[in-house]
Amino acid sequence: MNTENQLQDNMNTGETFSITVIPGDGIGPEVTQQSVNVLNAIAQKFGHQFNYQYCLMGAVAIDQTGNPLPDETIEACLNSDAILFGAIGHPKYDNDPTAKVRPEQGLLKLRKALQLFSNIRPITTYPSLHHLSPLKQKQLEDVDFVIYRELTGGIYFGEKKTNEDQTWASDGCEYTKEEIERIAHQAFQSAMQRRKKLTLVDKANVLETSRLWRKVVKDIAPQYPEVAVDFLFVDNAAMQIILNPKQFDVILTENLFGDIISDEASVISGSLGLLPSASVGVATALFEPIHGSYPQAAGKDIANPLGSILSTAMLLDYLKLPKEAKLVRDAAQWTIENMFVTKDIDPINFYFTSTVGELICEYVQGRVAGVFNQENVELRKSTII
Ligand code: IPM
Ligand code: MN
Numbered sequence: 001m002n003t004e005n006q007l008q009d010n011m012n013t014g015e016t017f018s019i020t021v022i023p024g025d026g027i028g029p030e031v032t033q034q035s036v037n038v039l040n041a042i043a044q045k046f047g048h049q050f051n052y053q054y055c056l057m058g059a060v061a062i063d064q065t066g067n068p069l070p071d072e073t074i075e076a077c078l079n080s081d082a083i084l085f086g087a088i089g090h091p092k093y094d095n096d097p098t099a100k101v102r103p104e105q106g107l108l109k110l111r112k113a114l115q116l117f118s119n120i121r122p123i124t125t126y127p128s129l130h131h132l133s134p135l136k137q138k139q140l141e142d143v144d145f146v147i148y149r150e151l152t153g154g155i156y157f158g159e160k161k162t163n164e165d166q167t168w169a170s171d172g173c174e175y176t177k178e179e180i181e182r183i184a185h186q187a188f189q190s191a192m193q194r195r196k197k198l199t200l201v202d203k204a205n206v207l208e209t210s211r212l213w214r215k216v217v218k219d220i221a222p223q224y225p226e227v228a229v230d231f232l233f234v235d236n237a238a239m240q241i242i243l244n245p246k247q248f249d250v251i252l253t254e255n256l257f258g259d260i261i262s263d264e265a266s267v268i269s270g271s272l273g274l275l276p277s278a279s280v281g282v283a284t285a286l287f288e289p290i291h292g293s294y295p296q297a298a299g300k301d302i303a304n305p306l307g308s309i310l311s312t313a314m315l316l317d318y319l320k321l322p323k324e325a326k327l328v329r330d331a332a333q334w335t336i337e338n339m340f341v342t343k344d345i346d347p348i349n350f351y352f353t354s355t356v357g358e359l360i361c362e363y364v365q366g367r368v369a370g371v372f373n374q375e376n377v378e379l380r381k382s383t384i385i
Pocket of ligand 2: 259263
């Protein structure tokens, strides 16, 4: 980019944003660090300012405060423009069903506190990574869909009961018309911007809540006459996502079904490490990769930072900075196309988390095209011999 354009960019914009950063557990801190670096590169190029407030949530918060979600974290989130979150979870809690305090409680409480009712998970495929997908090439071409998962209702938040001698347990599942309507409108609006197809995934042949979802979606549909609506039972949907994923455009579903099918869908692209998500609702929106805390990789500089960096692109869109978001996506795509990728994608010739992050920052700052020095990048590669 020439100096004149650069000057113009700096003069046209120059906004200030406050970002709450919650690095969380496991690989969360190291992937989030790369996203902060990318935001700083964007700030420098476009003349914006991002002010960060770092907060605790998850196992790290339990260790330091006894509470998976300290009040100061909720307070900071409510007072910021957007939230960048890493990952949550620690093996010491996973294998202990009696643990009263668990890292995941922090995330669930934050979703509820901020009323983040809509979790948006786009599924994209990259031709250079088709070989990593368990699906065949012909099923992968043109796969591009987005899952709208309801995030603050259903069985996750219903009444939980157990009897005293622990021989019986129950989780209630409830939804109201209003809870379904608000996310359904978001999903329809997204479909209008895309290929105008919406699939409701439910279990209406069995569940009362699913029958309510169907009714509410059918009632709303006439407000979006251009959108073709269809309905799939979740067991069939789980199969269709693998058999013929390109049939989907926007999938709308409730909390638990969305949790399951979005992990299933994530394998299509070749690595769980690539996938971003946004959780939006009433208060400040939150952006996080869909992968977990991957404790085996923590601190090794091998985790894929793209899930977090692509979540940062969604964050930039949310802050109404589409040019900046596109640049981050282009940079991520460029690393994938050139196989500047982490160990999950290329276990032999891989680059470190921090190197992939640095390359993306260099691309964002326009220091790659033209002056790009392949040898210099090769030096940063790790090769197992
Ligand atoms: C997710 C996670 C969470 C969920 C866990 C960590 C509570 O799996 O964001 O998908 O089940 O919602
Ligand atoms: Mn999940």
